[in-house]
């Protein structure tokens with residue numbers, strides 16, 4: 418799922434790091450967003466909707482919605498599509514904090 422050599426940008430994704438999702442380790446590359454790293458590791462569900470408790474994940478991929486919110490290093494409601502990975506980063510799905518999702522997107 419990774420583009421390691423881009424015809425214009427050259428070599429990409431050279432240094433691997435470890436991130437943690439739900440306390441499980443996953444390999445990611447520096448220069449990736451959290452959302453891209455999780456998707457590359459097969460993780461597509463980043464939380465659940467408040468009312469219907471349906472899976473949430475990537476939607477706009479450009480910071481305009483709140484579908485990709487997760488808790489990262491203790492900070493709630495971080496847009497994973499706009500946040501770059503860091504070594505040792507701890508990521509948890511946005512399952513149990515309905516207030517902001519409801520206000521933001523009215524799901």
Ligand code: FES
Pocket residue numbers: 474475476477478479480481482483484485486496497498499
């Ligand atoms: S997918 Fe819309 S803000 Fe991240």
